[in-house]
Amino acid sequence: MNLNYLTQAIANCEAILHQQEFQAETWQQSCRDLGNLLQGLGRFDQAIVWHSLALESKPSLVEAYTHIGQLYVRESQWESAINCLKQALKYQPNSVQLYSTLAQIYNQLEEPEAEMECWYQATQINPNLVNAGGYHKLAKAFYHRNKLDEAINCYQRAIEQSEASETRQSNFEPHYELAEIWLEQRKINQAVSCYQQILDQDPNQSRAHHKLGTIYLRQQQFEEAITEFRQTIQIEPEFPGGYRDLVKTLIQFQKWDEAIATCHAIINLVEEYPWVYVQLGNALREKGRISDAIASFQKACVLKGWQECRRKDYSFTQDNFSYRISLWQSCLQSLANQADIQALEIGSHQGMSTCWLLDRILTHSSAKLTCIDSSFDRYFENNLDKTQARSKVTLMKGEIQQLLATLIPNTYDVVNLQDRCKLTTQIEQDAAYIWQLLKVEGIAIFNDYGWINPTNPSQNPKLGIDRFLESIKNQWEIVSHAPQIYQLIIQKKYE
Structure with a gap:
């Protein structure tokens, strides 16, 4: 009562x-x-x-x-x-106590957004209210809610508090996470400053050296990038990212001999990564060591699980496909060894994806593959013979869109678009043809999705593909989007 x-x-x-x-x-x-x-x-x-x-x-x-x-x-x-x-x-309005009490109430009500805002307002009034860990927690919460100004402010406070404490060398995460925000906002100098602050306190932070190296590589400051990647490896000899980016930089800088030596060092000292053999093959090719390059590309494919590449002795002097094998395997496995599967490939190059399809997916005797290209590489012809499945393949050589117009609509279960021409308008037109040729439930594979030519803005395949897909909205769904390998795979759901 x-x-x-x-x-x-x-x-x-x-x-x-x-x-x-x-x-x-x-x-x-x-x-x-x-x-x-x-x-x-x-x-x-x-x-x-x-x-x-x-x-x-x-x-x-x-x-x-x-x-x-x-x-x-x-x-x-x-x-x-x-x-x-x-x-x-x-x-x-400047009462820390009131904001703190409100924050505790919102905690009881399980309203993290409101709780976070109250703690933030309290720290704005009294910066010493929370320690470095508290600011770091607030910063992460703001970042995940896309409140970047508040996140940056809290990260900076966390760094200030951390640098003032005796345990500063054990807590560099606020530096790294703040640097990532600066990179997202394309504020490169601020990101570099974050990594430099880390190295000023601890020169043996391999992660900071590697991050700096990737920034220098992006800016085509090759010598600086090489220095940072070498530092990364020296500090952490088994860090694969340092090796990978060092090799990439050496190749872009056309230091073929050093790239080859570094690849062999990785293979002997660290591990046989597929990407090592791809980069080794690239360097060997540039040195004119074609047979060694072919062997290296074969090894990359074997490590990706495609043993037939070596057993059938396919000859590739470039590798534009092995890094997609895992994705294709998962997305196309349901079609493997199915009767009457029809596949279409636009742009076959030396036939790496062609041979893989014949070895792993189009294995039923009734399966068929049509390859369209403006011209077929001599390596393509030789590799096709080695598949022992040439009878399944129809080759069409000439102007690609004219040839696409002659094909029967609603015929193909899978279409792989890797046209040599990367012009936005051409790719958009290719996509429209593909859509008509694809069966309902068929799969379309768009390569170079996200790749752009920095010197020629008209070469932007993603823009052309997106334009077309926007015109058929709700008629398709994504099977896989892998930006790191410039790949978009969709399935046709409706006409």
């Missing part, structure tokens, strides 16, 4: 504060009633507060709303407590 009276007494005090004309006698009587109720409940500390307020003819609104809010908190009347504390904030 007393608790019901208490709830009503709290509400009465709050109502008086909202009246346009404040009545001191009514306020004082309500405070006395509330104090007596609290005293009767044995809550003497709170009773003293309200008996004191009863002596005031006109109380501080901040103090009154704060105390009422605290009573509501004690009674778990969260929304009423929030309203009172927000009223108090109108009169005292």
Whole structure:
């Protein structure tokens, strides 16, 4: 019974504060009633507060709303407590205590967004309210909610707090995460500064060296990139990313001999990664060591699970496909060894994807493959013979779109578009032809999705593909999107 009276007494005090004309006698009587109720409940500390307020003819609104809010908190009347504390904030907007109390209430209500905002406002008033770990936690929360300005501010505070502590060398995560935000915003100098701050404190941070190296590589500062990647490997000899990017940089810088030596070092000292053999093959080819390059590309394919590449002795002097094998295997496995499967390939190059399709998917005797290209490489012809499945293949040579126009609609279960021409308009037109040729439930594979030619903006396959897909919205669904290998695979759902 007393608790019901208490709830009503709290509400009465709050109502008086909202009246346009404040009545001191009514306020004082309500405070006395509330104090007596609290005293009767044995809550003497709170009773003293309200008996004191009863002596005031006109109380501080901040103090009154704060105390009422605290009573509501004690009674778990969260929304009423929030309203009172927000009223108090109108009169005292720089109160750390009010924001902290609100944050704790939102924590009870499991409203992390509101809790986070209150803690942030409290730290803006008193930067020393939380330690580096607290700022780091706030920063991550803001980042995941895409509130980047607040996230950056909290990361910077976390870094400042961390650098002022004795344990600073064990907590570089705020530096790394802030650097990633700067990179997302294309603020390269700020990102570099973050990594440099790390290395100023600990020169043996291999991750920071590697990150700097990738930035320099992107900026085509090859010598600086090579230096950073070498530092990465020296500090952490088994870090594959350092080796991979070092080799990539050496090849872009056309340091073929050093690239070859580095690839062999990786193979002997670390592991036989497929990408090592691809890069080794690229360097060997540029040195004119064609047979060694072919052997290296074969090894990359074997490591990706395509053993037939070596067993049938396919000859490829370039590898534009092995890194897609795992994705294709998972997306096309349901078609493997199925009767009457029809596949279409636009742009066959040296036939790496062609041979894989014949070896792994189009294995039924009734399966068929049509290859269209403006011209067929001599390596393509030789490799096709080695598949022992040439009878399944129809070759069409000439102007690609003219040839596509001669094919029968709704015929193909899978279409692989890798046209040599990368012009946006051409690819958009290719996509339109493909759509007509594809069966319902058929799969379309778009290569070079996301690749652009920085020196020729008109070569942007993704733009052309997206334009077409927008025109047939809701008629398809994504099977896989792998930006790292410039691949989009979709399935046709409706005509």
